[in-house]
Amino acid sequence: MKRKGLATMLAVMMVGLTAVGCGKGNASQGQANATGGKEEVKTLRFLDVTPSEKRQTYYEGIFDKFEAETGIAVTYESVPWDDAANKITVLGSSNQLPDVMTTWSGWLGQYTQAGWVIPLDDYIADSRDEYTEAVNKLLWKSEEDRYGHVYTIPDGLMVKGIFVRKDWCEEAGITLDPTKDWTYDDYFDLVKKLTDASKKHYGAAYRGARGALDPLLVYMQGYTGGNTYDQSGKILINSEDCLNAFVKWTDVYKNGYAPEDAINWGFTEMVDNFTGGLVGTLINDSEVAATCQANMSDDQWMVMPMPKSTADGKLYNTINAPYAYSISGSSKNPDEAWKLIEFLSRPENNIEYCKLTGEIPIKKDVENDETYGLSGPYATFARQLNDPDLAVPTTFGPFDYTDLHQGMFHEEIQNYLLGNVDARTALDNITSELQRRMDMYLQDNPDSVIESALKLK
Amino acid sequence: MVKEKREKKKWIYRGVKTKMEPYFYILPVMVLLVLMFGYPLIKSVIMAFQNYKLSNINNVYFNDLANFKKMFGDQNFLLLLKNSVVYVIVAVLGQFLLGMILALALKQKFRGRGLYQSIVFLPWAFSTFVVGLLFRWSFNGEYGVVNDLLMKIGVIDKGIAWLGTPGLSLVVIILAMIWMGIPFFGIMVLAALQSIPEEVYEAAEMDGCGIIKKFFFLTLPYIKPTIIITVLLRTIWIFNSFDLVVIVTGGGPANYSQTLPSYMYTKAFSGYDFGLAGAFGLLLMVILGIYAVVFLKISNYDKAGDF
Numbered sequence: 058m059k060r061k062g063l064a065t066m067l068a069v070m071m072v073g074l075t076a077v078g079c080g081k082g083n084a085s086q087g088q089a090n091a092t093g094g095k096e097e098v099k100t101l102r103f104l105d106v107t108p109s110e111k112r113q114t115y116y117e118g119i120f121d122k123f124e125a126e127t128g129i130a131v132t133y134e135s136v137p138w139d140d141a142a143n144k145i146t147v148l149g150s151s152n153q154l155p156d157v158m159t160t161w162s163g164w165l166g167q168y169t170q171a172g173w174v175i176p177l178d179d180y181i182a183d184s185r186d187e188y189t190e191a192v193n194k195l196l197w198k199s200e201e202d203r204y205g206h207v208y209t210i211p212d213g214l215m216v217k218g219i220f221v222r223k224d225w226c227e228e229a230g231i232t233l234d235p236t237k238d239w240t241y242d243d244y245f246d247l248v249k250k251l252t253d254a255s256k257k258h259y260g261a262a263y264r265g266a267r268g269a270l271d272p273l274l275v276y277m278q279g280y281t282g283g284n285t286y287d288q289s290g291k292i293l294i295n296s297e298d299c300l301n302a303f304v305k306w307t308d309v310y311k312n313g314y315a316p317e318d319a320i321n322w323g324f325t326e327m328v329d330n331f332t333g334g335l336v337g338t339l340i341n342d343s344e345v346a347a348t349c350q351a352n353m354s355d356d357q358w359m360v361m362p363m364p365k366s367t368a369d370g371k372l373y374n375t376i377n378a379p380y381a382y383s384i385s386g387s388s389k390n391p392d393e394a395w396k397l398i399e400f401l402s403r404p405e406n407n408i409e410y411c412k413l414t415g416e417i418p419i420k421k422d423v424e425n426d427e428t429y430g431l432s433g434p435y436a437t438f439a440r441q442l443n444d445p446d447l448a449v450p451t452t453f454g455p456f457d458y459t460d461l462h463q464g465m466f467h468e469e470i471q472n473y474l475l476g477n478v479d480a481r482t483a484l485d486n487i488t489s490e491l492q493r494r495m496d497m498y499l500q501d502n503p504d505s506v507i508e509s510a511l512k513l514k
Numbered sequence: 515m516v517k518e519k520r521e522k523k524k525w526i527y528r529g530v531k532t533k534m535e536p537y538f539y540i541l542p543v544m545v546l547l548v549l550m551f552g553y554p555l556i557k558s559v560i561m562a563f564q565n566y567k568l569s570n571i572n573n574v575y576f577n578d579l580a581n582f583k584k585m586f587g588d589q590n591f592l593l594l595l596k597n598s599v600v601y602v603i604v605a606v607l608g609q610f611l612l613g614m615i616l617a618l619a620l621k622q623k624f625r626g627r628g629l630y631q632s633i634v635f636l637p638w639a640f641s642t643f644v645v646g647l648l649f650r651w652s653f654n655g656e657y658g659v660v661n662d663l664l665m666k667i668g669v670i671d672k673g674i675a676w677l678g679t680p681g682l683s684l685v686v687i688i689l690a691m692i693w694m695g696i697p698f699f700g701i702m703v704l705a706a707l708q709s710i711p712e713e714v715y716e717a718a719e720m721d722g723c724g725i726i727k728k729f730f731f732l733t734l735p736y737i738k739p740t741i742i743i744t745v746l747l748r749t750i751w752i753f754n755s756f757d758l759v760v761i762v763t764g765g766g767p768a769n770y771s772q773t774l775p776s777y778m779y780t781k782a783f784s785g786y787d788f789g790l791a792g793a794f795g796l797l798l799m800v801i802l803g804i805y806a807v808v809f810l811k812i813s814n815y816d817k818a819g820d821f
Contacts, residue, residue: 143783146568146569146571146786147568149571150568150571167569167570170570171569171570171571171572257656265678265766265767266764266766267764316655316656316675316678317655317675317678317679318654318655318656318675318676318677318678319678320675320678320766320767321677321678321683321763321764321766321767323764335656335657457569457570459569459784459785459786460781460784460785460786460787463780463784463785464780464784464785468768468769471766471767471768472768474767475680475767475768477768
């Protein structure tokens, strides 16, 4: 009898504890608590997809300020970049996404289709003018063209440049002027001149693995007006000009201007081997500037703008907000989530963030900050953003191409580099698959407008 | 009468209770097994017949054999199969032969044997991630210690791009796997060797048996059950493993070092095509199932160790 009573008591305690646990869990998941008949949000969940000690410190500090001002607490959650896409996919599939999450633009096709992010058009309607031209005319325009709405608020602007070993250039008697335009042929010439395998000096950090087609696509788009497809949805990047561009680009590897191992290189290997002194140039985003500052002396590196197209004189450059803020479709408190994003985007908070991450601020008020001025370390990137010839080329398409990006694209190029197929076959294999998917997409979405390159002016 | 009935009932209850008791003991483990292994296993088999893409989770449906058609029609399929077979055979053979030599060496008593034993068994204690990084750096085409050594002893006159050359990239992964697995065979075979009675060897010596005869007609038959089970286990583990491939080369260049499980991993966690990955998983299960049955049959495992 005594035992039975004890068991009953334990069972009741378990149920009670579970209920309490669930209650707390719900609160931390952004559920609203009733207080005096009024719904009041206690806590929002925030997911950072590229965590580091510095970022966490920044976010926790800024969340404290936000709570002091609004009374809304924010829980910082993070997932390493390599696992981020997987985790968000799992969370999204089970409707467990946090209220606010940092999102890479490449994921938006999947997320908008699945309803994992919500449109922000109404929220930004009154404040669009506060944001820079690049945000309005390039980033948001691109989202509107592709997905019909604005879904993200940039955390900062990431723009590509060519990092160059200044000391190697001086040694080789080469003078580079980052304020002057140059072409891809000038760049290839530089790569050749910087190569001296006997000294373990290679001209380029060639990207051979995942993401290999990304910079090559931009180069090829220099011959297609920045577009991947024409207005009827026919692929453009299989033309003879594009094939020549494909061959010239891959010649950097085939002619030995990059280490042989580079056929397997991704982002990390490229950056490590540039800062480590094996390669002389690196095409990458402004975020790498912070790594260069930390690992190299000022007289060792400089940044050149992306080369201009010889076909139309445009400066084709991918501009993105690497970890833009979005409100998830699972959020029960989108208005409060927006308050948080608005707070993070305030000029003083945004500039603090950008200095930390090596990005360019998103609001006009901060354009004149000395870090981003013409003599600062980000001068070349800022200059490109104001170049009247600046144009943002289109992506691979409005459909989901994750599997191609993770496999087929670089595998076809690798097959060409290894001599298994010729350049025409490799390029045709890639473009045929893109065309097939585009046709299917247009069949399912007959009214969709084909995305075209965005031009600043 | 009532009392008798009650007694009978009690007796039946006791009988059932005694019979069921062992099942209650194993129930927690069974529940865990079903949850942790049974459900995922069945789910992956079901997914193999579905269009199951995480990137389009609202559109999951049965697609008959479409995933299998895609798998067998993949232009890399034969390459993956060949890589997997070469990887498993060479790695298991290498581990087995070197593990056997290690065990025979350690069977003899010598000064510092304990210390030597601890050192040579160390690779088994390392995580695959660490081993992968170790080999990736050692075989780096520009800075790797392997190229440096080979150049110093005059075997090569310029560095080899081990990780970027078809064929060689798989060799690096096989070498890493052999290095990691030698201690496992060493430990298992050594334990089996130590269980052979000394009198058997003494009797053989009196009959005039030489060292080679003793090895083939005494040692090997005695340790045969251990050899069979370790070879079987290692083959399954190595065939299933994808971590070394992912860490050392990522399957590159152009899938030349990719194996079936690592390709399956890529399809699931990079392409989010869990249906196709499920088909690969099912194929692996079938291959390994057939292998286990055939191997045990051929090796006469039932009769091994009978003298």
